[in-house]
Amino acid sequence: MSGRKSVSKIITVILFIGLLAGTALLSRQKLSSGNGGSLQTKEQALEKYGFYLEPDNKAADINFRHQSPELDPKLKHIAPQIASMGASVSVVDFDNDGWNDIYFTNSRTGSQNALYRNLHNGKFENVAVQMGVANVNKKGTGVSMGAVWGDYDNDGFEDLLLYKWGRPELFHNEGGKKLVNVTEGSGLPAWVNANSAIWFDFDNDGLLDLFIGGYYDEKYDLSNLNTTKIMPESFRYANNGGRKYLFKNMGNGKFKDVTIEYGLNSTKWALAAGAADLNGDGYPDLIIANDYNVDEFYINQHGKRFVERGKQSGIGDIPKSGMSVAFGDIDNSGLLGIYTTNITEKGILIQGNNYWKPTGPQMQEPKYANLAQLAGIENAGWSYGEQFGDLNNDGYMDLYVANGFISGKKGTSYWYDYSKVTGGNSNIIGDAANWPDMEGKSQSGYQQDKIWLNNSSGLFEDVSEKVSPYADYDGRAVAMADLWNRGVLDVIVANQNNIPLIYKNIQQNNNHWIDFDLHGTASNADAVGAKVELQWSGRKQVQVITGGIGFSSQNQHRMHFGLGAGNKVDRVLIHWPSGQTDEINNPEIDKLHNIKEKKARA
Amino acid sequence: MQAIEKENRTNTGFWSFWKANYFTYVPPAFITLILLIGQIFFGILDSYINVVASIVTSVVAEELLARFVLGTRKNLASAYITGISVGILIRSNMVWPYVVTALISILSKYVLRYKGRHLWNPSNFGVSWMLLMASAYVAGLGIQWGNYVLPMCIIWLLGIGIVYRAKKLHITLVYVISFTALAYVRSLITGDAFLAELAPLTGPMYQLFIFFMITDPGTTVSTKRGQIIVVILVALVEFVLRLDGFIYAPFYALCLVGPAAKFIDLKKNTPKTEVKLAV
Numbered sequence: 001m002s003g004r005k006s007v008s009k010i011i012t013v014i015l016f017i018g019l020l021a022g023t024a025l026l027s028r029q030k031l032s033s034g035n036g037g038s039l040q041t042k043e044q045a046l047e048k049y050g051f052y053l054e055p056d057n058k059a060a061d062i063n064f065r066h067q068s069p070e071l072d073p074k075l076k077h078i079a080p081q082i083a084s085m086g087a088s089v090s091v092v093d094f095d096n097d098g099w100n101d102i103y104f105t106n107s108r109t110g111s112q113n114a115l116y117r118n119l120h121n122g123k124f125e126n127v128a129v130q131m132g133v134a135n136v137n138k139k140g141t142g143v144s145m146g147a148v149w150g151d152y153d154n155d156g157f158e159d160l161l162l163y164k165w166g167r168p169e170l171f172h173n174e175g176g177k178k179l180v181n182v183t184e185g186s187g188l189p190a191w192v193n194a195n196s197a198i199w200f201d202f203d204n205d206g207l208l209d210l211f212i213g214g215y216y217d218e219k220y221d222l223s224n225l226n227t228t229k230i231m232p233e234s235f236r237y238a239n240n241g242g243r244k245y246l247f248k249n250m251g252n253g254k255f256k257d258v259t260i261e262y263g264l265n266s267t268k269w270a271l272a273a274g275a276a277d278l279n280g281d282g283y284p285d286l287i288i289a290n291d292y293n294v295d296e297f298y299i300n301q302h303g304k305r306f307v308e309r310g311k312q313s314g315i316g317d318i319p320k321s322g323m324s325v326a327f328g329d330i331d332n333s334g335l336l337g338i339y340t341t342n343i344t345e346k347g348i349l350i351q352g353n354n355y356w357k358p359t360g361p362q363m364q365e366p367k368y369a370n371l372a373q374l375a376g377i378e379n380a381g382w383s384y385g386e387q388f389g390d391l392n393n394d395g396y397m398d399l400y401v402a403n404g405f406i407s408g409k410k411g412t413s414y415w416y417d418y419s420k421v422t423g424g425n426s427n428i429i430g431d432a433a434n435w436p437d438m439e440g441k442s443q444s445g446y447q448q449d450k451i452w453l454n455n456s457s458g459l460f461e462d463v464s465e466k467v468s469p470y471a472d473y474d475g476r477a478v479a480m481a482d483l484w485n486r487g488v489l490d491v492i493v494a495n496q497n498n499i500p501l502i503y504k505n506i507q508q509n510n511n512h513w514i515d516f517d518l519h520g521t522a523s524n525a526d527a528v529g530a531k532v533e534l535q536w537s538g539r540k541q542v543q544v545i546t547g548g549i550g551f552s553s554q555n556q557h558r559m560h561f562g563l564g565a566g567n568k569v570d571r572v573l574i575h576w577p578s579g580q581t582d583e584i585n586n587p588e589i590d591k592l593h594n595i596k597e598k599k600a601r602a
Numbered sequence: 603m604q605a606i607e608k609e610n611r612t613n614t615g616f617w618s619f620w621k622a623n624y625f626t627y628v629p630p631a632f633i634t635l636i637l638l639i640g641q642i643f644f645g646i647l648d649s650y651i652n653v654v655a656s657i658v659t660s661v662v663a664e665e666l667l668a669r670f671v672l673g674t675r676k677n678l679a680s681a682y683i684t685g686i687s688v689g690i691l692i693r694s695n696m697v698w699p700y701v702v703t704a705l706i707s708i709l710s711k712y713v714l715r716y717k718g719r720h721l722w723n724p725s726n727f728g729v730s731w732m733l734l735m736a737s738a739y740v741a742g743l744g745i746q747w748g749n750y751v752l753p754m755c756i757i758w759l760l761g762i763g764i765v766y767r768a769k770k771l772h773i774t775l776v777y778v779i780s781f782t783a784l785a786y787v788r789s790l791i792t793g794d795a796f797l798a799e800l801a802p803l804t805g806p807m808y809q810l811f812i813f814f815m816i817t818d819p820g821t822t823v824s825t826k827r828g829q830i831i832v833v834i835l836v837a838l839v840e841f842v843l844r845l846d847g848f849i850y851a852p853f854y855a856l857c858l859v860g861p862a863a864k865f866i867d868l869k870k871n872t873p874k875t876e877v878k879l880a881v
Contacts, residue, residue, distance in 0.1 A: 008670035030738035347737025424801025
């Protein structure tokens with residue numbers, strides 16, 4: 001008996017020491033290997049991955065620089081944290097010349113937004129002043145947080161909705177020559193502290209409607225406060241954010257607030273929204289990524305009402321810090337998954353990003369499982385914007401995630417101070433006066449953006465440091481667009497309080513591609529909500545047209561599909577918001593197809 | 603808090619009989635209540651699987667180790683508390699850290715011993731180790747209860763009642779007073795609001811800490827005076843660690859002070875009566 005006990009004791013000690021050493025070593029290994037690999041040269045990247053993202057700001061003549069908002073002096077001690085958003089990017093062809101243009105927002109009072117017209121020669125020209133969308137950050141009407149373009153009057157030109165910590169502003173596009181402010185009388189509210197807005201046609205009446213998501217409560221002007229009790233009441237369960245707005249397009253330049261009528265009564269802290277038909281009933285459903293609480297999934301009841309089913313679907317089960325939403329069919333299954341970004345800071349807060357994959361065929365109330373960990377796209381950092389897109393045209397959607405919260409003094413961290421108040425009672429966390437002075441400290445700063453390459457069937461490889469030069473700006477919005485009509489997706493990243501990064505996608509592969517630019521006739525002119533299913537070489541991929549997706553961003557309007565080595569597309573199915581489905585067989589590849597919806601509205 | 607079961611029972615009435623025979627099950631019931639309130643009102647668990655994994659690991663490990671290492675059988679209430687504490691106190695996207703933390707916690711009871719007693723509160727050791735050394739996979743419970751005051755009040759009242767019955771109320775109260783006083787001193791040093799320094803005390807992490815960890819009969823020193831001195835030392839070490847920016851300062855402080863105090867206590871005072879861990 002004694003001998004057996006001795007052996008047991010020895011085994012116990014060995015197991016104990018083994019576990020201690022094993023956990024420590026494993027953690028150290030993970031911490032040192034989690035940076036996307038060692039830096040490689042452009043040539044090595046092209047050789048191995050077939051593409052390279054090369055910063056092109058200078059060659060493109062893009063010299064915009066974002067400036068953060070100015071705040072009430074009462075928030076001075078935590079200003080970097082509050083004023084940490086506003087760098088946005090949206091891609092638009094505002095003059096219908098067939099070349100993508102870029103709009104950046106700025107956020108300091110008096111600063112100018114920039115609209116870069118594509119000059120077709122690799123360069124861009126800032127025409128924001130001439131077009132009337134530069135001087136929009138003013139005292140009294142607030143400062144820009146983001147912009148989404150949508151043809152709300154179906155005249156063939158993209159109009160602009162500018163959302164702010166202030167008055168949302170609507171600009172009508174006058175034939176690509178001028179953008180005229182038509183906010184007055186449009187029905188838009190006087191003030192929203194918004195960090196998200198999207199165009200979508202929720203009732204499929206052929207007119208683009210509008211969703212605007214409030215972040216801070218709309219009763220506050222953050223540049224002029226009479227209280228400091230503006231903060232979230234909880235780190236996980238906050239319901240004291242801004243209200244949501246759902247505006248129905250009445251067709252005469254006016255928008256009607258139908259928020260309550262349609263059941264969007266949430267006051268969570270919304271940071272992003274995305275709309276797509278996720279249950280196959282033909283109507284766009286709505287995903288809202290919320291900071292300080294669960295994300296929400298609103299199922300569209302045939303254009304009559306929205307019903308929140310976050311918890312039931314799985315998407316709204318665990319409260320995290322929802323920052324962004326994007327849709328992607330990462331395993332070419334023909335089903336759209338939903339990617340939402342959150343915060344991961346090793347040892348402090350491990351939320352992980354989510355990739356919500358439908359667990360079965362489309363149904364009225366779809367269920368989802370989080371496959372981010374299995375796919376290898378879970379932990380990015382303090383993540384904001386994201387976009388799916390096939391960066392090497394191999395036929396699988398890759399993923400770009402922008403990272404980094406506040407890059408302050410190097411070697412400092414505000415996390416300890418942050419943890420004090422975020423672990424406290426709502427009366428403490430909710431009052432900015434209780435928050436410790438940041439004193440210029442960093443918080444999850446100097447983080448590199450993540451570039452995840454889809455190595456087929458939804459398994460990703462972190463190639464962040466391999467396919468682009470090192471950069472650690474505080475990334476916010478990400479957009480993908482073919483900026484130079486080359487049949488590849490370039491990447492634009494808007495960085496907070498800094499320059500954006502225009503990544504030119506250099507390709508060295510034999511892969512093919514095909515693009516579609518859809519124009520609705522019975523459906524809204526932008527075909528927002530249209531779903532395209534591409535079938536080729538035994539594969540199937542779906543994409544949807546959105547009126548804003550990611551965090552404070554909007555991709556190009558056209559849809560880009562990489563085909564890999566496949567030199568033939570078998571079939572294209574276009575499911576229009578009107579309910580009609582058009583089919584194209586054997587379209588020419590390596591070409592942009594402009595597709596007009598066949599049946600005109602009666 | 604680990605449940606205890608004294609050998610010398612006194613049968614002087616129903617209450618004494620009940621306390622002697624069944625009080626050991628009150629702390630496990632209480633921590634289960636905390637878990638239930640936390641989950642029902644706030645959904646504090648990210649996944650049931652994690653807490654189930656840590657409880658099962660703790661209980662099975664305790665049963666096996668008691669049998670093979672000590673050659674005895676044990677009441678598994680303490681292992682249950684350890685498992686549930688681990689399940690609540692750490693956060694990870696994977697299940698294995700819950701299993702490993704629970705295993706390390708229970709193993710520490712059988713490896714890190716002196717004069718036949720374990721020195722560290724099991725979950726305190728396991729959680730501290732993982733937070734400090736396995737930070738790539740594990741974070742702590744850095745959240746608050748939410749906005750409902752009533753459930754928090756219930757937990758506080760029940761907790762106080764139970765530590766009072768366990769004759770450990772002085773430990774909890776001295777710690778709370780020490781933390782509050784030192785929070786004020788910290789606010790003077792850092793210039794941060796007193797409420798910011800006091801805030802952690804209002805969160806669930808501290809409720810587990812003050813009702814379960816620092817009052818653990820298995821690892822507290824033998825005299826009341828000694829217990830008070832030790833808990834003040836814990837608060838002081840935590841104070842220093844907090845000034846140095848350690849987020850999980852209370853765990854580390856107890857992990858440093860508690861075993862040292864227990865070691866000295868055991869060295870000076872060999873226990874007169876056999877106290878068998880009902881654990």
